[in-house]
Amino acid sequence: MKHQPFETWLLLDDPLEPEQIQALDDHLRTCQHCRQLRDAWAGAAALLHDAPAPEPAPGFTQRWQERLKKDRRKEIATRYRWQSWIILILIANVVSVLAIVLGLEFFATYDSLIEVLLFWVYRLTSLLTLVNILQDIITTLLNVLPELLPAGGWAALAGLLGGITLLWAAFIAKIAQIPRRLGT
């Protein structure tokens, strides 16, 4: 037995023409398969219609507001992390370019390895001479300075330097805490 178009008519929402209704009724009287389909769909539709609407637990809006705040903190922290990475990459690039340029210039100036070694020996000797001169200056100053200022003046100077150091340390600590405050 053919079940089309009766199955389609049973399952479509569109209203049927009077002659279609008549044909469907005639078919249903003789076709058990289509009768079962009609009853099954009627039962399913009734179940859908009667099903109680599920509701969220009380306090949905408060939970949403908390989640909004959490999401924003997360977003800011992510943005902060990205900015840090971008700055770090930029600095690394600048340093790399400078190193390459200086390296190329350095090797272009000297033709052989011996010349490079001589250059570094010369630099090292200059550095040691400079350290020696600085040592002489510091020794002289240490002998002369205590007589220039009274004991109170030295204490005030030490206090000022200590205060500046503390301020600097506090500033560094504050910067280090930013990501933690942002929730990361």
Next chain:
Amino acid sequence: MKDNEATWLTQARSGDDEAFAKIVTDYQKRVFSLCYRMLGNYNDAEDAAQESFLRAYKYLSRYDPNRSFATWLLSIASHHCIDRLRKKRLPIFSMDNEKHDWWKPPDPGLNPEADLVKRQKQERVQMMLDVLKPKDRAAVILHYWKGYSYEEISETLSLSESAIKSRLYRARRSLAEEWQKQEAQMQPLDPINLERTPHETPAF
């Protein structure tokens, strides 16, 4: 109510969280019930509904005030649920049937028996919906529970009206078949076969 909604939306567009919170309160049941029907369990529905509201708030500038806000909001929720179901890639009917509403507090307005009947009905409906594909399920929910026309469903799910019609037709057939299966399982066993035979355990 519509005037209030328009005012809240205008305020929310300029970044007023409290105004959008009023919208959330107003639409929470509609969005939650859609997500529950789509996902089949309370925890996922809560998470999806919250996420849908967050997305709606984030992209509120894209909302066209000449269109229905409810349609736009439910469209976001439907697409979000469809994506979640696709990402799961596991049979939705797996072990979830046992877990529906496991932490949901009982309805204080109902006696325990009525609450049980309500839950059983919910579960039966959910088992029926679980046999449908995500988009077909969304179409059924919008049509039968939200009362949406074909045109509104096509706008919500970004599909043509003819596609919606054929999806609903397919869904009705699947629902009817699932209903038949459930009815067959619920039928009491044949009383003749249940009659006690002498060698079996004696009656109490």
